[in-house]
Amino acid sequence: MEPASVPVGIIAEFNPFHRGHAALIQAARENGATHVAVVMSGDFVQRGAPALLSKWSRAEMALRCGADAVFELPLPWAMAGAERFALGGVFLLAQLGCRRICFGSECGDVRALQETAALLLSPAFSAQLKLELSRGTGFAAAREAAVRALAGPQAAALLQTPNNTLGIEYLKAAQLLGVELEPFTITRFGAEHHDSAPRGGFASATALREWIQKGEGWESFVPPEAAEILKREIALGACPTDPARMERALLFRLRSMTLAEFASLPDISEGLENRLFAASRKACTLDEWFSLVKTKRYSMARLRRILFSALLGLTAGDAQGLPPYLRLLGLRDSGVLFPRQAKETGNIPVLSHSSDLLHLDKRGRIMVELEGKGSDLHALFLPRPAPCGLNLSHGMVRVRS
Structure with missing residues (x-):
């Protein structure tokens, strides 16, 4: 890595890239980043x-809005709970030689997040979590009760x-992996994660x-450079995706699976495979399938991940x-130091x-x-x-600086 460089990493989905994401990249620059690498989810x-829309188009959005390089977070870590998502992302940032990680948070308090991350890795927390789970509580509620x-x-x-x-999970992952990533967070402003109305x-x-x-009604909330890419992809019929287009294929896959195949999927525990197997033989729509398997113990996000894992043949x-x-999904001229550094000091191949x-x-x-x-x-x-x-056939996105 160049002596004067300060490489900063961001883990993201950019689904789609919006003004809040642009603000995060800008904040990284304002706080000393000379180069910004993004580890981004791919097609799921x-x-x-x-x-x-495609990972290539989303990578192009990020590059045209300030990122220097975009790398793909592979599917088993991208379509996963926060812990595994963070572990995969932090590992890849470390391979790229990033010295800092920048992320948004609701609290904006790195110290509070660090203290909670350390607690979640402690033996005392493990014991308390086990106690809370023994009461029949779902994992998220049990974890919160233990803390x-x-x-x-x-x-x-x-x-x-x-x-x-997610910020806590990033900090946990860095501790587990033994990597030095200085955390920097900006307070999330404007609309909350699931807000249906804009704010600020x-x-x-x-x-x-x-x-x-x-x-x-979406264009004013997306940076102009990203909006142009979105409009282009919409005109080409390459956006937006709609899972309803494949509902019957999804149902067929569920109906054709054995109990053992359900048991081999990621995120299966406590006999959930039996519930999935039974529901797949009764449901005639995906809404009906979800209603048959959903309980307070299993979040909808977890069940959706299981559904698409089944269709893709993804196993635990x-x-x-x-x-x-x-x-490597995309690169600006200014981002060449990231793949170069990974090839020199990392221990996994760069594609x-x-x-x-x-x-x-x-x-x-x-x-x-x-x-x-x-x-x-x-x-x-x-x-x-x-x-x-x-x-395999789509080339890497190149954006000239």
């Missing part, structure tokens, strides 16, 4: 859904909001996705360990061209095949379905 996102019992209501309240929770000139990604689906074994490579696949080990090739399935499936959720094979 954490809440268990296809991304609104409240050990550190009081203010610490527990941090776990009630999504960006605080900012709109949530949830609201933006809804407005883009309806074709109205695929999500073990850490990402086996760095996939920037199709020929790089020849150097992958067996696990890496399996992961690329899985990403290919994800890309091919994502293409079928589009207004105008795209051909298969784009995961």
Whole structure:
């Protein structure tokens, strides 16, 4: 890494890229970042859904709005709960030589987030969590109750909001991996994560996705450079995705699965496979399937992730360990130091061209095949379905500085 450089990392979905994301990149610059790398979800996102538009277009948005390089967070970590999502992202930022991690949070208090992260890694928390779970409480509520019992209501309240929770998981991941990433957080302003109405000139990604689906009212909440890409993709029939286009295919996959196949999916525990198996033989719509399996113990995001894992053939074994490579989605001229640093000091391959696949080990090739399935499936959720094979045939996005 260049002696005077201060490389900063961001973990994101950009689904879609909006003014709040641009503000985060700007804040990283204002606080000393000379280069900004993004580790971004690919064709499927954490809440268990296809991304609104392709990973390539979202990478281009980020590059045109201030990022220097965008790398893909592989599917088993991208479409996962906060803990695994953060672990994969932080690991890849460390491989890139990032010295800081920048993220938004509702509280804006790094010290409070660090203290809570340390608590969640303590033996005392593990014991208290086990006690709370034994009472039949769902994991999120049990975790919050355990923190409240050990550190009081203010610490527990941090776990009630999504960006605080992700920030805590980033800090936990850095401790678990033994990597030095100086955290910097900006207070999330404007609309909250799931707000359906704008606030202070900012709109949530949830609201933006809804407005883009309806074709109205979204443009002023997206930076002009990103808005041009969105309009281009909409005109091409490459945005927005709609899971309803594949509802019967999803139902067929569920009906064709065995009990053992359900048991092998990620996030299956406590006999959930039996509930999924039974519901799949009764449900005639996805709404009906969700109503049959949903309880207070299982969040809708978890069930959606299980649903798409089933369709993709993703198993619990695929999500073990850490990402086996760095996939470069897009690059500005100013971002070349990131893949260069990863090749010099990292311990996983960097993929920037199709020929790089020849150097992958067996696990890496399996992961690329899985990403290919994800890309091919994502293409079928589009207004105008795209051909298969784009995961390998689509070139890296280049933006001139």
